[in-house]
Amino acid sequence: MKNKFNLLISLILISAFILTACGGGSGSTATGEVTFWHAYGTGSAEEVALTAILEQAKEDMPNVTINVLQVPFNDIYNKYRTDVASGGGPDMFIAPNDSLGDDARAGLLADITELANGKLGDYGALAVDGMSVEGKLYGIPESLKAVALWYNKDLVATPPATTDELKALMEAGTPVSLSYGCYHHYGFFGSFGGKVFDDSWKVVADQGGVADAMSYLNDLYQISVANGWPKNDGDGLAPFTEGNMAIITNGNWAMGDYRKALGDKLGVAPLPAGPGGAATPLLGVDGFYFNPNSTNLESALEVALYLTGKDAQTAMMNEAGHVPANTTVEVTDPLIQGLLDAFETAYVRPQVPQLGNYWSNFCGTDQVFEAGVPAADWVAEATTNANK
């Protein structure tokens, strides 16, 4: 009799545990209002997925009202900085870690090292590093992004694995939409063994492969111009999704749109390796950053953890093609796995102020591509200017 009674109590206790664990929402401590901004395009796969996740959040976190504002990507940083600097701003915003270092040093982001202590067990070390500046944490990582090579399996069966193969493909007339630009073609530097920075963050681009990479890119650029092929990811979106382009290089933020259009025909591969080794695209981490002016930081953190948690990230991965920073998400999609493989050799985007030297001096690529300045001279001059 006693045993049966004990068994009954255990069963009740166990069911209680299971019920509360499944309930989930009742355990949330987020309250009040949390405002956050994002820069996903209207109607894009990311934005649709986010809206669905927020609907679910209403049930899981009933005590908090989440206000969302979409700001176009070219304006979100400016808007955030001006608003926060003048005493306002949202509680948090999600964006790539492009200028994390500068913003953190300018005091525009809240230091959440203590607030988030112990809550980051689920996130990869690389991702958490991407959200930190000088040892302090400034954001909750959401996903990893870098440039990869996307191809249409109907038009090209195996993607070019080396830079020579890519060039030959283009010379033979296969339509390729390469994205030229200081961010997009950074990966090619590694293919030619070039490094922009040395260990002490001095610019050493003129020693080695960067000039070769630029010269190679210039050759490809001229082929693109001669054939009238798109030269940036924006122009290439329509031709690639309509099946007119065999290959496009772009970050994986566009995967949702590509997959919606091409379905199973979509394939992904790392940027081609070259004589100097594997490609090293800049690896960025998207994350939620917090406003030092916010009066509701704890709730904002809860919301951010929810939105980067396993369920939300599974949705973002499957629908928008995000490569989650959360390591508990199960990766079954071969495309995502392909991206993870491509990111192995990526170059983690540094958060030091010296990165600005790269942007200030190495982005005038039109000098080489349009004005015809020889690549080696341009790289040498840029390096000298950067080291002034």
Next chain:
Amino acid sequence: MTAHTESTKNPIVRFLNMNTSREVGGRELPLWRQILLQVLCLVIAAEVLFPIMYIVTLSFSSRETRPASLELIPTEISFAAYKQVIDRPTANPITFIELLRNSFLLSVGVGLAALMIAVLAAYAFSRFKFKLRSVLMVLVFVPLLMPAIGLSTPLYLLMNSFRIADCGGAIAISPFASCAVGLGKVMFNLRDSLLGVGIAMISTALPFAVWNLKGYLDTIPKELEEAAAIDGADPNQVFFQIVLPLALPQLAVTFFLGFIGHWQEFALPWLFLTQPESYTLSMTLYNMTGQYANSIPWNRFAAMAIIVALPVAITYIALQKQIVSGLTSGGVKG
């Protein structure tokens, strides 16, 4: 001369020389010349309509991408874009009606406020002679020379300094008082509201309205006012009971000119506002272009563009004579 040559020409030539001018006693317009001129006019009309037909066709398309070949006549009439724009204009939680309402409030509010203040000043400049007249006139018109974007930062800071914050119990209205600790929870920020944007927009609207109205008022003959003054009416009565009713049509034109300008203004609201409830139609239109350049949803953009352009088009076409005369007479009198 015609009678002399008519008998010698064959029927075709006579037909072509037929006078098509319906004006009696005026110059003749032979048919061939008429046809030539019509062809010219049609070519010009084609040039004018080319971009307009392009965007109208885009708005009736059901695809978001642009067509690969030139399409000036709609190949399909689909109202999908219009429907999408009206159902869900942006990704932000605001409906089309609310956007319309905000645009309307802002344009009408700023136009009316500027008008009422400006007409008094314009009347003073136009009718009275007083010592500081030229100095004050220059002072009013000088801000027109400074680029509007230059004034936006001080206006931003000015509006931003007026906040109502909840300091965990007490209410603090800055700039008069501020929370003891930190900034408190801001309940109302003048900068982040339509009211603040409206006040900021008046700063450029006023000088333009004064300049425009003064030009108009200068053209109203002074006899009526002088007669009233002789009859013993004081200046206020003269203004409110005689000049104002006379100037009403010109006031309306100035108001509509201002309305058109404010309806299309997106830069200042964009700089100031962060609450989607305060967004306006022109901001939404700009929002659509601001994203990755070539991922603009073209059919929706075209539909929204046409919706934003319609009130402007109707107003302008209805009042074109008055608007033009106002702009040019203001310039001459200066």
Next chain:
Amino acid sequence: MASTSMIERAKKKSDFRKTVTPYMYLVPAFLVMAVITFYPLIYQVVVSFTDFQTKDLLRGLASEKLNQVGVQNYVDILAGGLPVQNFDFFRVLTYNLWWAITNVALHVPAGIVIAVLLNTPGLWMKRIYRSLYILPVVIPPLVVATVWRNIFDEQYGAMNQFLTSAAMLFGSIDPVRIRWLEDFTPPIAWLLPNGPLTLAYYAMMIANFWLGWPFMTLVATGALQSIPKDLYEAASIDGASAYQQFMNITVPLLRPAMIPATIYGFTTSFNLFSFVFFMTGGGPARSTEILVTFAYDLVRNLRLYGAAAAFSVIVFFVALIIFLITNRLTKATENIVE
């Protein structure tokens, strides 16, 4: 005696009234302007002597991090010391003036010719054409600029598509792919020596031409209709050709109306933000940058508020000089006509 002092007092009262009334009418406007126009103006001038940036946005002029830099901002702008690429103040200024002048030089004659064309007695469907030709003016600038950018797009642009169709008529097979807005090399290398004009300039000229002549036609039509017809009759009786009539009657009598219109057109083109901003964003390497778009860039993207304030003050003086010149020109031509 009592009556005269009463009259004197009454007169003093009405004299006082007379002097005060104009100022009373001006008070509302100046009160409002004092707060939202003059205060920001003076604020701008003060800021222009500092290194005001994002760090100072919270406290404004009272910010502790604010540094007084004297005329450094002005020197930087005029001598190229700003931390921006491809910016040369005098090149931008010359381009801006050239842009405004060439635009007006195209629009005004075209407008007059089309107005004369429409004014031909007996022309059919005159009213329809007149209403049609006003359309470019009624469409919001944002829409116009974006549509024209699209028209000059390299792959999907209507202009290239149109040129492709035209080329096919002549037997060409390949599509025309002119890179209107991105091409670096100026088609006419020597035009505008200190800053050659890229293809984008020509593209914007075409776009602005579409926008600009209808207004000139509107003004010219109004003025044409006030020219008495007997002048033309008398001239044709005297044996004057159509061209002579045009040059000796139409043009001089149009001048009083076209001069302010030309000045208005010049000012509008000079400050034409929309086309430059949306079509080229300043052009390939700032070759199509004008003063107002650079001011916007300084404020919005670069957030160098001190430099932006100095820049606004400089632009103010440029606009003032232009205003004084055009004012002098208007008065001069008025005297000639009279």
